[in-house]
Amino acid sequence: xxxxxxxxxxxxxxxxxxxxxxxxxxxxxxxxxxxxxxxxxxxxxxxxxxxxxxxxxxxxxxxxxxxxxxxxxxxxxxxxxxxxxxxxxxxxxxxxxxxxxxxxxxxxxxxxxxxxxxxxxxxxxxxxxxxxxxxxxxxxxxxxxxxxxxxxxxxxxxxxxxxxxxxxxxxxxxxxxxxxxxxxxxxxxxxxxxxxxxxxxxxxxxxxxxxxxxxxxxxxxxxxxxxxxxxxxxxxxxxxxxxx
Numbered sequence: 001x002x003x004x005x006x007x008x009x010x011x012x013x014x015x016x017x018x019x020x021x022x023x024x025x026x027x028x029x030x031x032x033x034x035x036x037x038x039x040x041x042x043x044x045x046x047x048x049x050x051x052x053x054x055x056x057x058x059x060x061x062x063x064x065x066x067x068x069x070x071x072x073x074x075x076x077x078x079x080x081x082x083x084x085x086x087x088x089x090x091x092x093x094x095x096x097x098x099x100x101x102x103x104x105x106x107x108x109x110x111x112x113x114x115x116x117x118x119x120x121x122x123x124x125x126x127x128x129x130x131x132x133x134x135x136x137x138x139x140x141x142x143x144x145x146x147x148x149x150x151x152x153x154x155x156x157x158x159x160x161x162x163x164x165x166x167x168x169x170x171x172x173x174x175x176x177x178x179x180x181x182x183x184x185x186x187x188x189x190x191x192x193x194x195x196x197x198x199x200x201x202x203x204x205x206x207x208x209x210x211x212x213x214x215x216x217x218x219x220x221x222x223x224x225x226x227x228x229x230x231x232x233x234x235x236x237x238x239x240x241x242x243x244x
Contacts, residue, residue, distance in 0.1 A: 015229045028231040033190060041234070044082075047089060049114060051082030053183075056230045058086065060239070061181070065090045065151070068178045071098040072147035074140060076131040076166060077156035077183075078104035081115040087153075088123040099147075100124045101140060103131045104156065131156050132165040141173065149175045155183040158200040163209035171217065174242045180220065182206045182238035189236065207237060219244050 018024060035041070044051050044058075051058065065073070065087070073087045084102045091098035100123055107128045115121055125143070129136040131154075144150050152170045154163060163182060174180045185207035187195065192202045200206075214220060219242055226239040 012225075015225060018228050018231065025231065029189070032186065032232060032234075036186075036190065036194065036234075046082040046086040047118070047120065049082040049085050049118065050080040051086060052079055053083060054232055054234055056232045057183070057235055060226055060230055060233070061086070061153075062090060064179055064181075064239075065094070068149060068151060068175075069094055069096065070147075070149040070151040070175070070178060071096045072101065072144050072150045073098070073153065074101045074103070074144070074150065074170065074173065075153040075155065076103045076170070077154070078102045078107055078111070078115075078126065079155075080111050081118075083153070083155070084115060084124050084126075085118055085120050088120040091123055092120060098123065099143075101143060102126045103136065103140070104128060105130050132162065132169060137169050140170075144173055147175075149178055151175075151178045152180040153183065154180065154206070158184045158187060158198070158206050160200075160204045160206075160209045160212075163206045164212055167209060167213040167217075171213070171220065171240075171242075174220075176242055176244070178242055179223070180240045180242070181235060182210050182240065183235045185210060185236055185238040186234045210238060210240065214240075 041052050041054050044055060075083060075087065078084060084100055087100045091100065102124060107126055127136060127139065150173050152174050154166050171180050187200055187205035188202055188207035195201065220240045221243055222237050223239040223241045227236050
């Protein structure tokens with residue numbers, strides 16, 4: 001007997017119950033706070049390159065990519081390149097000839113070299129410059145003009161102003177029923193001064209930008225089912241689905 005449907009229904013029921021489980025949700029919040037202090041996300045790689053993400057978020061991205069089946073993924077913020085390789089590997093598995101566009105204001109030479117030496121670089125194009133530069137955005141827009149389904153990941157400068165500007169630009173490239181994923185919304189939920197060497201903090205971060213964006217844009221909604229499922233995520237309320 002095929003019990004697959006029953007399996008998924010039980011999963012959905014469990015996920016829906018998690019927000020009411022205060023012990024579970026509180027322990028998840030405490031875990032996130034302590035692991036961020038411990039730089040936990042810096043411990044993982046994808047196919048040999050540092051990915052600097054929580055495994056739960058990467059699993060969620062895998063599920064979204066398989067479900068949405070984009071043929072173009074745009075990521076702002078390249079860092080050490082592991083996430084570009086992850087997205088490239090997913091598009092390779094989909095077999096749709098897709099491409100990944102990575103954008104960073106400063107692509108360090110040693111990181112660029114390692115990314116370009118990777119076998120999955122063949123699906124990747126890197127652009128150096130500010131993600132909110134009109135000239136660079138127009139270049140990205142031109143490169144995605146033939147894509148049938150576009151997904152966007154925002155993970156660069158985490159200030160309110162910068163993320164809101166990214167959302168204003170890149171949300172228009174996101175295809176219907178696809179996603180714009182905004183990472184590091186968790187900054188709003190952490191103690192003030194957690195990132196005392198950076199310009200972002202409580203009141204000035206990706207989550208505040210997301211909230212303002214959603215007040216102005218009715219084409220997107222937060223996919224809260226993803227938050228409920230993950231529990232451990234640096235992108236709470238940051239999985240935005242385009243619904244119209």
